[in-house]
Amino acid sequence: QVQLVQSGAEVKKPGSSVKVSCRTSGGTFSNYAISWVRQAPGQGLEWMGGIIPMFGTTNYAQKFQGRVTITTDESTSTGYMEVSSLRSEDTAVYYCARVSPASEEFDSWGQGTLVTVSS
């Protein structure tokens, strides 16, 4: 049974950074890409970017390029997503998801991490 467990809620000041973790268990970490998706309050799902742990290759949505960094630590089967220069519009629930290599569906999701940006 694959499980993705994310770090806890964060409250950040505008202009600061936040790093969210996503620890996976129950599967072969390197074989699956990890994507990050966010959901602003009352809004829909928005793909931010992803990484393939085996190759370390990343792909970001254009909107987040330069402000979001996605990494992994294979030794702990953990993925990380860092957002810099936070602004109030970044207040959202951030999800990690495992991406199946076959047809690239997001087959397992973390529980979500609420990041609140407020002065």
Added chain:
Amino acid sequence: QSVLTQPPSVSGAPGQRVTISCTGSSSNIGAGYDVHWYQQLPGKAPKLLIYGNKNRPSGVPDRFSGSKSGTSASLAITGLQAEDEADYYCQSYDNRLSAHVFGTGTRVTVL
């Protein structure tokens, strides 16, 4: 703005059939990329409902079915139940954006 368009809401009485459309373009669904569907219950993380256009993961009731044609896809729920009240999202890949893309989302209400 999402490149996949869904109706904001659909509703039906218990036992009825409802369908949710997902309209894309030649750079995503029309380019042959698979469409996947997710169910998001209130306050919960999304859950994979349909993958590869029409396949159900283990544990998903066969009341849920998916299809794809041209630049669009659809999710059908037959025998609607109260527990199906949730938000539903389609997802695919867009080669113009080089990005995974989600639909705008549809809220299903059971009357």
